[in-house]
Amino acid sequence: MEVVWLVVVGLLLGGWYGLDGFSLGAGMFLGVLRGDAPARRRVVAAIGPFFLANEVWLIAFAGVLAVTFPEAEARLFTVAYPVIVVMVAAWLVRDAAMWFRARRPGRAWRARWETTQAVASVVFAASAGLFLGNAVQVPGEGGLRLLSPYALLCAVAVPALFALHGTAFLTARTTGELRDRARRTAGRLAPLVLVLLVALIGTAPLVAPAGVTPVALVLGLAGPASVAVAWLALRAGRDGRAFAATAVAAVSVPPAVGALIAGRLLGSVAEPSTIGQLSMMALPILPLLLGAQAVLWWVNRHRLNDHSVTFF
Amino acid sequence: MDALSLARLEFGLTTSMHFLFVALTLGLAPLIAFLQTVWVVRGEPHYERLTKFWGQIYLVNYGLGIISGLLLEFQFGLNWSGLTHFAGEIFGAPMAMETLYTFFVESTFLGLWIFGWGRMPKVLHLLTFYVVAAAAIGSAYLIVVANGFLQNPVGFRNDGEALRIVDAGAVFGNPAALLAVGHILPASLMVGGFLMAGVSAWHFRRGTGEVRFFRTSMRLGLTVGYVATFFTIGFGDASVLWVVRNQPTKLAAGAEAERAQAEMIAQHGPGDYLAPLWVPIALTVMLSVAYLYVLFALVPIVLLGRGRIERRRLLLGIGVWTIPLPFLTVILGWLVREVGRQPWVIYDVLPTSAAVSTVSATSVLASLIVFTALYVTLVIVGYVLIGRIARRGPASLFLGRALGEPEEADESATAELAKER
Numbered sequence: 094m095e096v097v098w099l100v101v102v103g104l105l106l107g108g109w110y111g112l113d114g115f116s117l118g119a120g121m122f123l124g125v126l127r128g129d130a131p132a133r134r135r136v137v138a139a140i141g142p143f144f145l146a147n148e149v150w151l152i153a154f155a156g157v158l159a160v161t162f163p164e165a166e167a168r169l170f171t172v173a174y175p176v177i178v179v180m181v182a183a184w185l186v187r188d189a190a191m192w193f194r195a196r197r198p199g200r201a202w203r204a205r206w207e208t209t210q211a212v213a214s215v216v217f218a219a220s221a222g223l224f225l226g227n228a229v230q231v232p233g234e235g236g237l238r239l240l241s242p243y244a245l246l247c248a249v250a251v252p253a254l255f256a257l258h259g260t261a262f263l264t265a266r267t268t269g270e271l272r273d274r275a276r277r278t279a280g281r282l283a284p285l286v287l288v289l290l291v292a293l294i295g296t297a298p299l300v301a302p303a304g305v306t307p308v309a310l311v312l313g314l315a316g317p318a319s320v321a322v323a324w325l326a327l328r329a330g331r332d333g334r335a336f337a338a339t340a341v342a343a344v345s346v347p348p349a350v351g352a353l354i355a356g357r358l359l360g361s362v363a364e365p366s367t368i369g370q371l372s373m374m375a376l377p378i379l380p381l382l383l384g385a386q387a388v389l390w391w392v393n394r395h396r397l398n399d400h401s402v403t404f405f
Numbered sequence: 406m407d408a409l410s411l412a413r414l415e416f417g418l419t420t421s422m423h424f425l426f427v428a429l430t431l432g433l434a435p436l437i438a439f440l441q442t443v444w445v446v447r448g449e450p451h452y453e454r455l456t457k458f459w460g461q462i463y464l465v466n467y468g469l470g471i472i473s474g475l476l477l478e479f480q481f482g483l484n485w486s487g488l489t490h491f492a493g494e495i496f497g498a499p500m501a502m503e504t505l506y507t508f509f510v511e512s513t514f515l516g517l518w519i520f521g522w523g524r525m526p527k528v529l530h531l532l533t534f535y536v537v538a539a540a541a542i543g544s545a546y547l548i549v550v551a552n553g554f555l556q557n558p559v560g561f562r563n564d565g566e567a568l569r570i571v572d573a574g575a576v577f578g579n580p581a582a583l584l585a586v587g588h589i590l591p592a593s594l595m596v597g598g599f600l601m602a603g604v605s606a607w608h609f610r611r612g613t614g615e616v617r618f619f620r621t622s623m624r625l626g627l628t629v630g631y632v633a634t635f636f637t638i639g640f641g642d643a644s645v646l647w648v649v650r651n652q653p654t655k656l657a658a659g660a661e662a663e664r665a666q667a668e669m670i671a672q673h674g675p676g677d678y679l680a681p682l683w684v685p686i687a688l689t690v691m692l693s694v695a696y697l698y699v700l701f702a703l704v705p706i707v708l709l710g711r712g713r714i715e716r717r718r719l720l721l722g723i724g725v726w727t728i729p730l731p732f733l734t735v736i737l738g739w740l741v742r743e744v745g746r747q748p749w750v751i752y753d754v755l756p757t758s759a760a761v762s763t764v765s766a767t768s769v770l771a772s773l774i775v776f777t778a779l780y781v782t783l784v785i786v787g788y789v790l791i792g793r794i795a796r797r798g799p800a801s802l803f804l805g806r807a808l809g810e811p812e813e814a815d816e817s818a819t820a821e822l823a824k825e826r
Contacts, residue, residue: 146512149508153508159497160494163490164490170762171483171486174483174768177479181776185472185475185476185783192469195803196465196794364494366570367494370498370573375502378506382509382513389516398808398809400807400808402524402805404464404520
């Protein structure tokens with residue numbers, strides 16, 4: 094049962110990487126589109142329907158982690174305190190930018206929030222990467238220890254991966270000039286992300302105290318392999334396939350890290366009574382949650398057009 | 406200040422500001438569900454406009470609720486790992502279920518509601534909002550179950566190191582939780598109902614011309630708010646009775662307080678176990694506000710018939726200016742409940758000082774400053790935007806707008822430009 098919950102926790106964070114990852118990446122792309130108000134509006138419209146349903150995965154991860162692996166959660170959160178404060182602050186700002194953008198007239202007002210969203214998305218993604226990089230190691234207390242080379246590499250790799258994922262999403266969901274522009278950017282990002290992910294895997298044995306297990310290796314290699322697939326698909330103009338491949342790459346990152354530290358996590362698992370109660374109460378809802386999200390995707394499966402509903 | 410006081414201050418500030426939005430979300434959701442139901446059943450455009458207009462206010466407020474709620478799930482891990490460590494099994498379970506069963510469901514279905522506008526079959530679209538409203542209520546219940554355990558720990562075994570669940574039924578059926586839900590839901594309806602009436606009053610005062618629109622809104626808001634007042638008082642009084650019997654250190658005064666204090670000292674050693682003196686005063690203020698509504702909300706209700714209220718400028722003005730009153734009162738209620746529990750985080754089981762994380766005061770201070778600044782900005786900007794939507798009335802509705810239509814701002818872009826020059 095503990096392993097089931099380990100998988101659930103990994104998938105919840107993986108789900109956040111795969112879903113909010115593209116909201117964040119598309120948010121970063123807003124920074125590239127400075128001065129092009131109509132294109133920026135379409136980027137916001139493209140992520141709009143998924144925005145709410147994407148970010149809930151991280152909240153669900155935090156909530157479930159706290160109950161199932163309380164010791165690990167308490168230790169991680171206390172050690173990575175500043176990282177989490179920065180991450181949640183950036184999250185607040187990113188969301189505020191999204192919600193406030195269209196709620197007042199004025200180009201300047203909107204442009205300001207769009208730029209804010211771009212910056213906050215980068216900071217949010219970087220601190221999420223920093224958090225994961227620190228989870229791999231067992232860092233001591235103190236702010237500087239959190240900025241180890243491996244954690245910093247993660248803090249670069251995760252935003253890059255999200256930027257690729259976000260532009261792949263925009264390639265698949267928009268049309269015309271914006272789609273071409275997103276595709277070109279994604280094509281340029283793909284080799285960079287490939288290198289970064291390979292570097293992360295290559296250096297993992299140096300920092301992971303428990304060594305690299307075969308499961309972790311397989312999950313880890315899924316990342317660069319999918320990025321390679323995405324790169325080819327982008328060049329071939331297969332937008333849907335490219336987006337699916339970047340999604341797999343993003344989703345695979347947290348489970349790979351989870352597999353690296355599985356021993357430590359399982360050692361801190363909650364009492365069997367808790368796990369049992371929670372399994373009975375919380376596991377049955379999971380298929381329903383996935384179903385609801387699938388309906389949302391089905392309703393919004395088309396590329397953006399003039400009739401698409403906007404809100405943000 | 407030490408880490409404990411700073412962490413308490415941070416929790417109090419952020420949770421209070423979060424609850425301002427929660428109360429309105431909880432209060433408006435049933436009203437909008439009602440309006441949309443009438444729209445779907447009767448097919449009248451009048452009710453579609455009502456659903457859209459109040460839906461817009463609901464949504465912006467909901468967004469603020471999400472944003473201000475993000476931190477809370479993380480705050481327990483950051484500042485209160487002692488609580489997570491000691492009672493995570495019991496306290497964390499309803500919290501985790503809240504994230505999965507209600508927040509997750511609520512956000513996903515709200516996405517469907519917003520972006521399915523005009524895209525989904527009408528009945529299905531209505532059902533998505535029913536799910537949203539039900540999830541909001543479920544969310545309130547689960548959070549209050551977690552909080553109820555802190556007020557009245559039940560169904561657990563203390564093995565010295567941590568608390569273990571013994572009886573989940575007792576945890577989820579905790580009277581401290583059920584009474585609170587019974588109190589919070591109608592209190593939120595007061596917030597939502599009187600806001601609806603207050604906004605309508607503003608439009609009548611200004612003579613904005615949307616007479617039928619705001620007549621329906623005023624009637625619905627006042628009626629629901631007024632009826633909810635009685636339920637709020639009923640469950641509130643029951644809660645007070647329960648507190649007097651089960652949490653003697655919270656509201657007691659005089660000889661009774663001394664007895665409660667002596668009992669605590671006998672059990673747990675020396676210390677100050679009584680709640681601050683202002684807690685009973687805050688309770689009295691809260692009760693007074695409720696009775697004010699019982700007395701004076703009757704006046705506009707009597708004048709509802711044949712639109713007589715629409716010309717009473719003074720009365721309408723009072724309706725506008727008292728919009729914040731229910732908001733402030735619900736915060737007062739939480740202060741009574743939470744500060745009154747001190748010095749315990751889990752009443753009679755775990756002192757608050759043992760719940761705080763082993764982090765430096767500087768770290769907590771930094772996060773307190775960062776988040777207080779963000780929250781205050783959020784509250785101010787948020788209410789300015791909500792106020793703007795409320796004042797513009799149903800003339801310009803953006804809910805369900807298509808990408809092909811120009812953005813609101815573009816219509817007045819020239820005026821904006823002129824102003825900037």
